[in-house]
Amino acid sequence: MCSQANDSSKSQRTLLHRSSDAVVWQQQLAAWFEAACRLEVLSPKPGNVNPQHAFADATVEDFLKSAAAAAPWIAAASRQPLGISILQATTATRTVVSHNTNLGILLLTAPLAAVPANQTLADGIESVLRATSVDDSQDVYAAIRLANPGGLGKAAEQDISQPPSLSLVECMRLAAERDLIAAEYSNGFHRVLNMGLQWLCESVQVTTTPMLQVAWLALRLLADADDSLIVRKCGSEIAAVARQLARAALAAGWPDECGVADFQRLDSFLRADGNRRNPGTTADFVAAILFAAMREGLWGVAVGGSFRDNAVS
Numbered sequence: 001m002c003s004q005a006n007d008s009s010k011s012q013r014t015l016l017h018r019s020s021d022a023v024v025w026q027q028q029l030a031a032w033f034e035a036a037c038r039l040e041v042l043s044p045k046p047g048n049v050n051p052q053h054a055f056a057d058a059t060v061e062d063f064l065k066s067a068a069a070a071a072p073w074i075a076a077a078s079r080q081p082l083g084i085s086i087l088q089a090t091t092a093t094r095t096v097v098s099h100n101t102n103l104g105i106l107l108l109t110a111p112l113a114a115v116p117a118n119q120t121l122a123d124g125i126e127s128v129l130r131a132t133s134v135d136d137s138q139d140v141y142a143a144i145r146l147a148n149p150g151g152l153g154k155a156a157e158q159d160i161s162q163p164p165s166l167s168l169v170e171c172m173r174l175a176a177e178r179d180l181i182a183a184e185y186s187n188g189f190h191r192v193l194n195m196g197l198q199w200l201c202e203s204v205q206v207t208t209t210p211m212l213q214v215a216w217l218a219l220r221l222l223a224d225a226d227d228s229l230i231v232r233k234c235g236s237e238i239a240a241v242a243r244q245l246a247r248a249a250l251a252a253g254w255p256d257e258c259g260v261a262d263f264q265r266l267d268s269f270l271r272a273d274g275n276r277r278n279p280g281t282t283a284d285f286v287a288a289i290l291f292a293a294m295r296e297g298l299w300g301v302a303v304g305g306s307f308r309d310n311a312v313s
Contacts, residue, residue, distance in 0.1 A: 021117075022079065025078060025117045026072075026075040026076065026078060027075070029074065029075035029077075029078060030072050030075040031071075032291050032294040033067065033074045033075065033109055033113070034068060034071045035290075035294065036109070036288075036290035036291040036294060037063065037064070037066070037067030037105060038064060038067060039210070039214050039290050040063075040105075040214065040286045040287040041064065041067075041283075043211045043212075043215045043218070044211065044212070045215045045219075045286065046218065046222070046246070046249075046263065046266045046267040046279070047242075047266070047269075047270025047271055048218070048278060048280070048282075049062075049063060049278075055278070056275070057099055058099065058101065062097045062101050063101050065096040065097060066093045066096060066097055066101040068096075069089075069093050069095060070089035070090075070092055070093050070102060070105075072092075073089035073092055074089050074110055074113050075113060076088065077110045077111070081135065081139070082111060082128065082131075082132055082168065083132070083133075083137065083139030083140045083143075084136075084139050085110050086106050086139060086140050086143045087139040087140065087142055087143040087146075089106045089143075090103060090106060090143035090146050091143075091146065093106075093147075094146060094147075100147040100148060100149050100150075102284075104281055104284030104285075105287045105288065107181050107284075108181055108184060108189075108284055108285065108288035109288050109291050111125060111128050111129060111185070111189065112189070112192070112292055112295065113291075114128045115128055120296065121189070121193055121292055121295060125188055125189050125193065126188055129169050129185055129188070130169070132167045132168035132169050134164060134166065134167055136167065136168040137158075137164035137168045137170075137171050138163065138164060140168055141160055141163070144160050145161075149229075150229065150233050152232065157174050168185065169185050169186065172184075172185035173185070173186040178228070178231075179281075180225060180285070181228065181284065181285075191285065192285065192288050192289055195224070196217070196221070196285060196289035196292070197289060197292060197293055199217055199221070199289075200213070200217050200289055200290070200293055201298070202220075203216040206255070207255050209255075212255045214286060214290070217286055218279075218283065218286050219266075221282045221286065222242060222246040222279055223243060223246035223247040223250050224243075225243070226239035226242075226243055227239055227243075227279040227282050228281040229278065229279065229280035229281045230242055230278075230279055230281075233276050233277075234273070234276055238277060241269065242269065242277065242279065245265060245266040245269055246266055248262045249262040249263040249266050
């Protein structure tokens with residue numbers, strides 16, 4: 001089981017909700033965001049960009065630059081409308097890379113960053129989501145068009161190519177059945193705050209190496225549900241195969257030696273077809289879960305971005 005957030009983390013949230021400490025809180029949010037993105041891309045997750053595997057159009061450096069560019073604007077979600085923060089973070093990312101590296105991460109982390117410092121994420125996320133407006137939808141739609149993620153297709157209602165007329169949460173609800181990130185807006189971020197944090201805690205029982213814990217979390221997420229990006233780009237049958245291969249690697253005991261062959265089989269499958277099977281949505285959830293864990297005191301990173309080993313127990 002996961003430990004509760006430590007006392008220092010609770011005290012920090014209590015102190016930093018005051019306006020005089022708002023700048024410090026934003027610095028801390030930015031540090032958590034950048035550290036979460038760094039851990040996500042540097043871990044040996046199956047099928048994603050990592051230090052051993054670049055894509056033709058994306059490298060580890062692209063993701064690190066994107067995280068640094070977006071971090072201040074994600075942190076700004078604590079003091080301004082959600083949609084503006086997501087659009088500003090997307091725009092800042094586009095100044096350092098020419099392709100989509102982090103839209104899903106921004107969509108998942110900005111609402112978490114918007115929760116007031118004196119509340120836990122579980123206590124505060126619903127209020128953040130209820131407060132979203134049509135203006136937020138317009139800004140997020142603009143961010144999505146700017147990022148231009150793969151395989152979006154057309155929606156019968158509130159399509160991304162048209163001006164939205166509903167609040168951001170209402171727009172996301174319309175997409176919830178076909179997109180895991182959109183579903184988080186309609187279920188109170190259940191996959192991040194409940195399932196994801198619990199699985200991160202379980203990873204400590206599997207391995208004591210933080211980077212492998214992150215990769216195990218990605219494997220657990222991929223085994224749980226079809227990756228939305230794979231479904232959009234390659235179809236549900238390919239996504240189902242990836243899910244089954246992830247389950248096989250877990251059942252075989254990866255990262256123990258007995259599970260390495262199954263893990264490599266999954267990794268090779270995901271990297272086939274020019275990396276079109278990249279489980280990008282899974283990677284987005286990994287970053288968001290790590291951000292949430294740091295914010296709740298389960299992982300540690302100090303203001304300034306220096307990372308210390310996980311505090312999950």
